[in-house]
Amino acid sequence: MLQNxxxxxxxQNDRRAQLKLYNKYSQGMYFVALRFIQDSFEAEDAMQEAFIKAFAKLHQFNGEVTFGAWLKRIVINKCLDKLKAKKLEMVAINERTMTTVEEDDNWQVQDGIGVEEVKAEIERLPEKYKYPLMLFLIEGYDHEEIAEILEISQVSSRTLVHRGKKKLQEELKMIKNGTGY
Structure with a gap:
């Protein structure tokens, strides 16, 4: 059966088709959820809730993006909802103090630092930087999409990603120089 x-x-509420679609995407979406919610049970719960929502809202899927990209966005939003519900410190941003930040497309880390070290350091960042940076660097969203997902302005997205990158580079430099953990 073709994906369309x-x-x-x-x-049409065909349960077998829903199971096939679930089986096709569940593992990948679980790992997306796990990047946001470090507890495996909570991540699985968020992923399953996202599938329920996706099946209920399937009439809104119009094919502008791939089904996987559409579903991934639902999973990420569900994870963020769960984190907000747990009252994790999502810092309110005073946008009046935000200024436009130049985008640094040549952003790099030092040689010898692996992807896992970068991911681990992102996890340690303050939440106001952690989620925008995860969405930008790991999930590949642009500032318009990040702004929509996190319900902030594009200027705030750029600023938080820029500041998050700088903070991440500082932390990685400390690890590389042996002054870290």
Whole structure:
């Protein structure tokens, strides 16, 4: 069954088609959720809730993006909702103090620092930088999408990503120089 046919069958509440679609995407979406929610049970719960929401809102899927990208956004939003519900310190941003920041496309880390070290350091960042940076660096969203997901302005997204990168570079430099953990 082609993916378009599978999605159409899901729109008709075909449970077998829904199971096929779930089986096709569940593992990947679980790992997306796990990047945001470090608890495996909570991540699985967020992923499953996202699938329930996706099946309920499938009529809104119009094919402008791939189904996987559409579903990933639902998973990320569900994770962020869960984190907000836990009252983790999502810092309110006073946008009046924000200034436009130049985008640094040549951003790099020092040689010898691996992806896992970068991910671990992102986890240690303050939440006001952590989520925008994860969405930008790991998930590949642009500032318009980050602004929409986090319900902030694009200027705030740029500023938080820029400041998050600088903070991350400082932390990685400390590890590389042996002055870190």
């Amino acid at each position: 046919e599978l999605i159409e069958a899901c729109r």
